Amino acid sequence: MLRVSLLLRSGGAARRFSSSFSGASVLPPNLLLPSNLVDPARLKRPPPPADCPLPLLRKCDAAVPSHLSPVQTWVETLQRPDGEPLGLAQLHPDVFAVRPRLDILHDVERWQRNFKRISHASTKVRSEVRGGGKKPWNQKGSGRARHGSIRSPIWRGGGVSHGPRGPTSYYYMLPLKVRVQGLKVALSSKMAQDFLHIVDSLNIPTPDPQYLLDLVRHRHWGDSVLIVHVGDEFPENLLQATENLKTVNVIPAIGLNVHSMLKHEVVVLTLDTVKFLEDKLLWHDQRYTPLYPFKLPYADFP
Amino acid sequence: MHAIPELKKVDRWTEKRSMFGVYDNIGILGDFKAHPKDLILAPCWLKAFKGNELERLIRKKKMVGDRMMAVDRHNMEKRIRFLYRHFNRIGKHR
Numbered sequence A: 001m002l003r004v005s006l007l008l009r010s011g012g013a014a015r016r017f018s019s020s021f022s023g024a025s026v027l028p029p030n031l032l033l034p035s036n037l038v039d040p041a042r043l044k045r046p047p048p049p050a051d052c053p054l055p056l057l058r059k060c061d062a063a064v065p066s067h068l069s070p071v072q073t074w075v076e077t078l079q080r081p082d083g084e085p086l087g088l089a090q091l092h093p094d095v096f097a098v099r100p101r102l103d104i105l106h107d108v109e110r111w112q113r114n115f116k117r118i119s120h121a122s123t124k125v126r127s128e129v130r131g132g133g134k135k136p137w138n139q140k141g142s143g144r145a146r147h148g149s150i151r152s153p154i155w156r157g158g159g160v161s162h163g164p165r166g167p168t169s170y171y172y173m174l175p176l177k178v179r180v181q182g183l184k185v186a187l188s189s190k191m192a193q194d195f196l197h198i199v200d201s202l203n204i205p206t207p208d209p210q211y212l213l214d215l216v217r218h219r220h221w222g223d224s225v226l227i228v229h230v231g232d233e234f235p236e237n238l239l240q241a242t243e244n245l246k247t248v249n250v251i252p253a254i255g256l257n258v259h260s261m262l263k264h265e266v267v268v269l270t271l272d273t274v275k276f277l278e279d280k281l282l283w284h285d286q287r288y289t290p291l292y293p294f295k296l297p298y299a300d301f302p
Numbered sequence B: 001m002h003a004i005p006e007l008k009k010v011d012r013w014t015e016k017r018s019m020f021g022v023y024d025n026i027g028i029l030g031d032f033k034a035h036p037k038d039l040i041l042a043p044c045w046l047k048a049f050k051g052n053e054l055e056r057l058i059r060k061k062k063m064v065g066d067r068m069m070a071v072d073r074h075n076m077e078k079r080i081r082f083l084y085r086h087f088n089r090i091g092k093h094r
Helices: A040-044 A102-114 A176-192 A209-218 A236-243 A258-263 A271-286 B053-067 B070-089
Strands: A004-007 A016-019 A056-058 A071-076 A087-091 A196-199 A225-229 A248-252 A266-270
Touching: A056 A271, A087 A271, A102 A176, A102 A258, A176 A196, A176 A258, A176 A271, A196 A271, A209 A236, A209 A248, A225 A258, A225 A271, A236 A248, A266 A271, B053 B070
Parallel strands: A056 A087, A071 A196, A196 A266, A225 A248, A225 A266
Antiparallel strands: A004 A016, A071 A087
């Protein structure tokens, strides 16, 4: 059997392979591999065992229901290029271990695509096309077909009878709790598929983009990385390194959304981001229905 | 003649495509100070509004009508008159 480890790049461009046999057959250059092909090296990271010697760096702040147990994951670091974890973290199951509701993900993704959509396609009706007020020839006598104006829809250069009319909007809002559940389902799916990584902080030793790419490739994370951080300040090195990289993107925690999580293969959160997200997303489970919009002041919120 | 046209090469990771959808949950994650409808780039009569053609034109006339050019306004009023009569006097659903 040929032991081949495949390393996929986004866009399906070049492929690198390493084979244990020197006279092995070369993969054809126009080979199209499915995008959900699993890299076997990625599956070798097991979840943390119960008797792990590494310290527990984070416990859940909110109360965990007694019939559920917190999700345990590794906490890694970006300072060193090797993939040794620093410790463990516990994540709340009502945010990171929700049922994988694909229908909610589909609804939220479709909402995100469409609610901002304004279609500027517009055509002119026969009354708006310039000209065409006069009857082109007499009703009877000329031998030609009878017409009332030269801009009717059956004429060349005439108006469009049932075309797109002016800027159209496709705005609608999903219920608040559906959008919140969409975020929880997306985070849980990333966690369940081993695509979510927790990092202690985002400090990098060099502003070199190649360092990040090598780190991602060495740890077998995936093609595209979404780094999420709370607050306004980002480390300078990280901003410089990701400035020219297309598939590694940094967003603030306020900008987290289902579409970006689905577009990027890997999501990287810091411990502060996890706290922020749990705080924001768990509140909706036990809140009263709003009597007036939340943007008006409430006594006990925020 | 090229019977099989080439597939157009689309870059899936441009700035716009990779940052699409960011800040859509600004209400949930940002203390409800802003609403995602504030992010929409649209003419002012279409921001956070959905309607059929007649509703859109009536809203446009209310909000922007006195600023419009004479010819455009005349055409819009003709269209509103036509659509009103069409929806309310013609066909099965009146």
